[in-house]
Amino acid sequence: MSITIDEMASFCKRKGIVFPSSEIYGGLTGFFDYGPLGSEIKNNLKQAWWKYFVHDREDVVGIDGTIISHPKTWEASGHVANFDDFFTECVKCHERYRADHLIEDVLHMDVAGLKTAQLNKLIKEHHVKCQKCKSELAEVKPFNMMFTTFIGPVPSKEATAYLRPETAQNMFLDFKSVTETGRVKLPFGIAQMGKAFRNEIAPRNFLFRCREFEQMEIEYFIHPDKANECPFLDEVRRHKLLVYSAELQHHKKEALEMTMQECIDKKIISTAWHAYWLAKAHQWFVSLGADAKKFRIRQHVADEKSHYALDTWDLEYEFPFGWKELQGMANRTDYDLKQHMKHSGKDLSLFDEESKQKIIPHVVAEPSQGVDRAFLVFLYNAYQDDKQRGNVVLKLHPTLAPFKVAVFPLLSNKEELTSKAREVFTSLKTAFTTFYDRTGSVGRRYARMDEIGTPYCVTVDFDSLDKQDVTVRDRDSTKQMRVPINELKETLRRLLAGELAFSKAGTPFEPKKEVP
Ligand code: GAP
Numbered sequence: 001m002s003i004t005i006d007e008m009a010s011f012c013k014r015k016g017i018v019f020p021s022s023e024i025y026g027g028l029t030g031f032f033d034y035g036p037l038g039s040e041i042k043n044n045l046k047q048a049w050w051k052y053f054v055h056d057r058e059d060v061v062g063i064d065g066t067i068i069s070h071p072k073t074w075e076a077s078g079h080v081a082n083f084d085d086f087f088t089e090c091v092k093c094h095e096r097y098r099a100d101h102l103i104e105d106v107l108h109m110d111v112a113g114l115k116t117a118q119l120n121k122l123i124k125e126h127h128v129k130c131q132k133c134k135s136e137l138a139e140v141k142p143f144n145m146m147f148t149t150f151i152g153p154v155p156s157k158e159a160t161a162y163l164r165p166e167t168a169q170n171m172f173l174d175f176k177s178v179t180e181t182g183r184v185k186l187p188f189g190i191a192q193m194g195k196a197f198r199n200e201i202a203p204r205n206f207l208f209r210c211r212e213f214e215q216m217e218i219e220y221f222i223h224p225d226k227a228n229e230c231p232f233l234d235e236v237r238r239h240k241l242l243v244y245s246a247e248l249q250h251h252k253k254e255a256l257e258m259t260m261q262e263c264i265d266k267k268i269i270s271t272a273w274h275a276y277w278l279a280k281a282h283q284w285f286v287s288l289g290a291d292a293k294k295f296r297i298r299q300h301v302a303d304e305k306s307h308y309a310l311d312t313w314d315l316e317y318e319f320p321f322g323w324k325e326l327q328g329m330a331n332r333t334d335y336d337l338k339q340h341m342k343h344s345g346k347d348l349s350l351f352d353e354e355s356k357q358k359i360i361p362h363v364v365a366e367p368s369q370g371v372d373r374a375f376l377v378f379l380y381n382a383y384q385d386d387k388q389r390g391n392v393v394l395k396l397h398p399t400l401a402p403f404k405v406a407v408f409p410l411l412s413n414k415e416e417l418t419s420k421a422r423e424v425f426t427s428l429k430t431a432f433t434t435f436y437d438r439t440g441s442v443g444r445r446y447a448r449m450d451e452i453g454t455p456y457c458v459t460v461d462f463d464s465l466d467k468q469d470v471t472v473r474d475r476d477s478t479k480q481m482r483v484p485i486n487e488l489k490e491t492l493r494r495l496l497a498g499e500l501a502f503s504k505a506g507t508p509f510e511p512k513k514e515v516p
Helices: 005-014 038-054 072-076 099-107 116-125 168-173 173-181 246-250 260-265 274-288 335-344 369-383 414-429 440-451 462-467 485-496
Strands: 018-019 032-034 058-062 084-087 096-097 142-144 149-151 159-161 188-197 214-223 240-244 256-259 295-299 311-318 322-331 348-351 356-358 362-370 385-388 390-396 405-409 432-438 457-462 471-474 481-483
Touching: 005 369, 018 369, 032 038, 038 058, 038 188, 038 274, 038 369, 072 168, 072 335, 084 099, 084 116, 096 099, 149 260, 149 274, 168 173, 168 188, 168 214, 168 335, 214 246, 214 274, 214 369, 240 246, 240 274, 240 462, 246 295, 246 432, 256 260, 256 485, 260 274, 274 295, 274 311, 274 322, 274 362, 274 471, 311 369, 335 362, 362 369, 369 385, 390 440, 405 414, 405 440, 414 432, 414 457, 414 462, 440 457, 462 471, 471 485
Parallel strands: 058 188, 240 295, 405 432, 405 457
Antiparallel strands: 018 032, 084 096, 084 142, 149 159, 188 214, 214 362, 240 256, 295 311, 311 322, 322 362, 348 356, 385 390, 457 471, 471 481
């Protein structure tokens, strides 16, 4: 049984992973701060994403754009006109609700994509009332979720600007500069990570739905006629995913496990590129230790798609509060480039050497991942309440763990042990994030490290002084091994890289995979 989202929030607070923002003033709904451990995990996660999707590839380049861009950006993108959620409030106690979520919670009905009139009709027909005081609800109204601000000292209509609700638009705004300077050639992607802001009507489920959050996004551009010419498809043809197509949803059937090749052959996913990027998104999570079976891809039904999307699939994760969107992946076609061409008057087309014609590239897939939702997935995946040990064990992948190694002297009041342990700690800390702990019993120190996900603990004892070796303890199995101090750094490096593992028998180490 996994813990509830509220229990996860209090675990994170207790351990210095995530705190409610500005808590000394009572907090601010939908805003969170990452604490000393959380900021390490989050940075590790972002670096792992950037490595996998930018550095390890030849076809994706990165940018780092501004949070506030020219206000016309959001007129062109359609966010000023369309970026609405629908809210209602209690006529008596004025409790506010996001209308679709309220109906889903009360009537257990899927209302994705319904607009004002349909939501009002459902509330009236089914007599949905305020969940707090059971009074009537006011008419449902659309509400634009962008946060506004003013540029310069005088607030006015002309000075109005927006905090970006998605990082995606920077990629379109910088498209011309990137293609002129970035040595990119179709097909290629532009990636960005950064803050996004949405004035959510009812933020909920801790980090899952906040008002300030981070995104890691790629806009992947292709030649408009080459949506099925994906040179990397072999990497994912046999990759299996639980697939929940619009048709299966329409017929109220269960999701089915399929390979990407089957999805393409049966035209369930309409382009090879889209199938490729969906599989890559899943593979990234699995590469960092997430349970492959807790994911599925779900196609947006017709009414649900954003104003810019031809086809959208979400990568979903089975949270304790249900299957929820983890990553949105729309086929945005040439919608954005064309809109920005129209509104800016600038030419954003490219010259195609093959056809000797100008073309407007299509965004065949926009992998758009929320950092905070990915963070939650990895926490849920890692969290285990180990009854035998009597403590929580956070089985984070070593890449994500805030500390890779902890070093302890067996006893804290023996100078010869503490000075040897400090020596060992100093020799490790420039190679890995290492924690030195001398307080409490060794058992208590192991438990503390288990709870924050430290993969390996090193203990310096009296034998270490004579034999120049230490005990290395494995977080996941609790097995222990003696390792000579002069081999310690390399052994830990290999353990953390997955090249070595603790053997079933406890001794000696065994190779985990082929070392190139
Ligand atoms: N550029 C496309 C786009 O922004 P989206 O589906 O609206 O698409 C992408 O958002 C991802 O951003 C979501 O799948 C989710 O991971 C994250 N996200 C969106 N709204 C969020 C919120 N209020 N709190 C936390 N993460 C959010």
